[in-house]
Amino acid sequence: MKNPKPFRLAHAAALSLLLAAALPAHAQSSGSGMRASASASNHGYSILPYTRSGYVGINLGKPEWSQGCVTGFGCGDADVVGSIYTGGLINDVIGAELGYINAGPADRNGGRTRAQGVNLSLVARVPVGGFNAYAKLGALYGQTRVSAAFASGVATGRETGWGASYALGAGYDFTPQMGVVLEWSRHEFRFPGAGGKQDLDSVSLGLVRRF
Numbered sequence: 439m440k441n442p443k444p445f446r447l448a449h450a451a452a453l454s455l456l457l458a459a460a461l462p463a464h465a466q467s468s469g470s471g472m473r474a475s476a477s478a479s480n481h482g483y484s485i486l487p488y489t490r491s492g493y494v495g496i497n498l499g500k501p502e503w504s505q506g507c508v509t510g511f512g513c514g515d516a517d518v519v520g521s522i523y524t525g526g527l528i529n530d531v532i533g534a535e536l537g538y539i540n541a542g543p544a545d546r547n548g549g550r551t552r553a554q555g556v557n558l559s560l561v562a563r564v565p566v567g568g569f570n571a572y573a574k575l576g577a578l579y580g581q582t583r584v585s586a587a588f589a590s591g592v593a594t595g596r597e598t599g600w601g602a603s604y605a606l607g608a609g610y611d612f613t614p615q616m617g618v619v620l621e622w623s624r625h626e627f628r629f630p631g632a633g634g635k636q637d638l639d640s641v642s643l644g645l646v647r648r649f
Contacts, residue, residue, distance in 0.1 A: 483649040489526025489534055492649045497521045497621060499642025501541045505629065508547050508590045516544040516551075519640045525561060533561040535574065539625060541638055548587025549594065553627050553638060555580030557603050566608075574605035580627040593631025601626025601635050609646065619644040 484492025498520050507513030523537030535558070542552030559576025578601045586592035607621035621642050626635045 484526030485524045486526045486534055486536060489528055492524065492526035493646050494524045495522070495619070495644050495646040497523075497619070497642040497644035499621075499640040501544075501638055501640045503544065503546075503551070503636060503638055505546075505551075505636040508592060511547045511587060511590050512545050513547070514545040516542045519638070519642065521557075521642070521644075523557075531562055531564060533563065535559045535561050535576070539578075541640070546586070547590040547592045549585030549590075549592075550583075551585075552583045553580060555601075555625065555627065557625065559603060559605070568610065570609045570611075572605075572607050572609065574603070574607075574623070576603045577601070578603045578625050578627070580625065582627050582629050584630055593629070595630040597628045597630045599628035601628065611646075611648070615648050617646045617648065619646055 482491040484490050501516050501519035519541035521537050521539040525533050525535030527533040537557045540554040543550040555578045557578045559574040561574050563572040581598045583596045584594045586594050603625045605623035607619050609617050609619040611617035625638045
């Protein structure tokens with residue numbers, strides 16, 4: 439029996455990330471001397487341990503499954519994929535990011551396909567004019583749930599496991615604290631049965647709050 443407990447924890451963590459966006463303002467008012475010293479050395483607040491200059495963000499986009507469908511049955515994709523994340527810098531170029539992604543439900547093969555996961559990535563970010571370009575490489579611990587019509591022959595149930603994740607994107611900060619990103623991403627999910635891993639691709643827009 440697969441254990442869904444990590445994903446109940448992920449839901450709570452996602453809410454915590456949103457609430458954490460308010461913490462820098464509180465820290466600034468209650469510890470201005472500490473923040474002034476950090477600002478002088480460009481070492482700002484971050485939720486992730488061993489990182490600095492942190493941020494939180496939320497992306498919404500259109501998902502597309504690489505998993506095929508059985509002829510004669512519907513083969514839709516979910517209307518939206520959403521992700522919430524926090525990250526920070528390890529040095530001036532490399533950082534780390536922790537996030538939660540949720541896609542579904544998608545109407546496929548006479549049933550529905552859902553996917554969610556927790557993702558940890560290394561991020562490389564460089565300035566390009568007034569913008570910044572970035573790439574992500576990481577690992578996803580994901581969960582899928584599949585239902586389908588019996589006649590489709592598609593394996594159903596729940597599956598969990600590890601897969602790779604990748605992303606390329608560009609961002610623009612219209613203030614020192616707020617910015618937008620455009621991102622393409624790919625996440626590998628495990629599915630019930632012998633199908634192995636399948637890719638979930640998406641293009642998304644996001645809003646980022648920097649600390």
